Amino acid sequence: MGRWEPNTRQRLAKAALELYSERGYEQTTVAEIARRAGLTERTFFRHYADKREVLFDGSGELRDLFVAGVSQAPGSAAPIDAMAAGLDAAAGPFTDRRTFARQRQAVIGANAELRERELIKLASLSAAVAETLRGRGVPEPAASLTAEAGMAVFRIGFERWIADGEERTLAELMRDSLHELRTVIGADRAAREGAGSPPSPG
Amino acid sequence: MGRWEPNTRQRLAKAALELYSERGYEQTTVAEIARRAGLTERTFFRHYADKREVLFDGSGELRDLFVAGVSQAPGSAAPIDAMAAGLDAAAGPFTDRRTFARQRQAVIGANAELRERELIKLASLSAAVAETLRGRGVPEPAASLTAEAGMAVFRIGFERWIADGEERTLAELMRDSLHELRTVIGADRAAREGAGSPPSPG
Structure with a gap:
């Protein structure tokens, strides 16, 4: 060859x-x-x-797909929906890479320098997504918070995806994780507001 | 002396x-x-x-306060409320440290190795909070998602707190950021559910 x-x-x-x-x-x-x-x-x-x-060869592609997904969402989409479109787009190439991803994560988890590199990759992805959201007119701190929420969903969806025996797709697991995040974040809203603590003006 | x-x-x-x-x-x-x-x-x-x-001398104290705040929340508190109690507790010692924190952040931002160290600190804080939530009976992925949401709120509240001219306290800005996160995360829930996309069973 x-x-x-x-x-x-x-x-x-x-x-x-x-x-x-x-x-x-x-x-x-x-x-x-x-x-x-x-x-x-x-x-x-x-x-x-x-x-x-x-091990980090796909970082650029991941960022490009994520950012394209966010920026191509309809102009009327809420920031979180644009972010969800980014997650969907980013999940695409992972479909047939689960075994590779599992091995890769085991190697990264065993090495402090690689774990650092992985954290930097996610921080830079978060910054790129926040910038894209600001480009869509989302103000701060909403843009950064939405991007960080996206990273949380990405990271945890990914962890679930590579878990032993897991068969759902990455896109499904990220959607499920976003739904779960919504649930945990919103769970006590009624209770709090009912307790007389007024929402802040922000 | x-x-x-x-x-x-x-x-x-x-x-x-x-x-x-x-x-x-x-x-x-x-x-x-x-x-x-x-x-x-x-x-x-x-x-x-x-x-x-x-520069990282306060990491242990920060983690201890955050974790204590989470674990001491009433047993009936929703995960996000326990996490909010952790944020409040963690904000305590920062009250008179804004000038120090501004200088520190400028030094860290200028050095790649220090930025990595800061990311590791937050990742390890997130892991400690997730573990504390699991200790309170919160299942996965809710525990990790709540912890990650807490880190997003902490990080962005902190950034706002050290911004030029900002006078609100860190605790206020974190509460405001959590409120904002709730808003961005929940904003489209009605629209989505109205569009017939059923919530996932998770």
Whole structure:
């Protein structure tokens, strides 16, 4: 197989994840990844800047899809509905990646530096979504709060999606998590307002 | 002044933050911090493990207060109300620290490593709050979603609190942000349900 065939990236990613799972992320070298994939180190570096990049390769695509989903929601959509459209759009490419995602999350969970990188990815996604919402005319703090709520739903929907035995799709689990968030956030509204604590003017 | 007087820690923290603001975090040494505070390096290291520790010294206290607020809420309180009690409790010590908090945030915002540390602090706070909620009998995913919503409110309330010219208290701004989150999250519920999309069974 020539080194330019379209699935070179995927072969490298698969080999890397196998090795990270088998012997640990720190203990794996790029040379070993290339060897496992039947390719050269040079080919690896033509596709990825370093061994960490393999795990975060989808960050840009995720952000682009999420932001496009939010910005393409109908102008009349409430901020939370625009955000939900972003979640739906972002879930798309994950459909056939559950096994990969499970392995990836196990590798990330075992390494402090990778966990940090994952948190930064979500914080930057949140900032991009908030900016997109502001672009739709949503004022602050509503834009940032909606974006952060979206990240909570994304993160927890994702955790549920990769749980053992889970078969629902990521999109379903995120919709369900958003519904659950609505329920927990709104649960006591009646009680609070009934207790005479007036809503703030914000 | 003897080195054992009670405000040694505060003097060191004040000197550190001044220097981080004036010349940058990376460029400041522990020797310089000690000198500015009129103390020795040895005294610095008796109080802080390193120069980063000065900026994250309150993390443990913040977590303890937040968790205590959540766990001490009446047993009948809804999860979101328990979380709101945690936010109120956590806001307590910040009352007279707004200037410090503003300086601290500017230093953190200017340094990638410190921003990562701050994200980790919030993620670990979220995990502690979720665990406390589960201890109160709140099932998953409601516990994690409530905790994440709490972090969103904390983070955005905090950002508003340190904004130029802001005079409301942190507790007020967090309550206002929680109210705002309720509004954005619930805004379209009627519209959605009216559109015939049934709520998920979760």
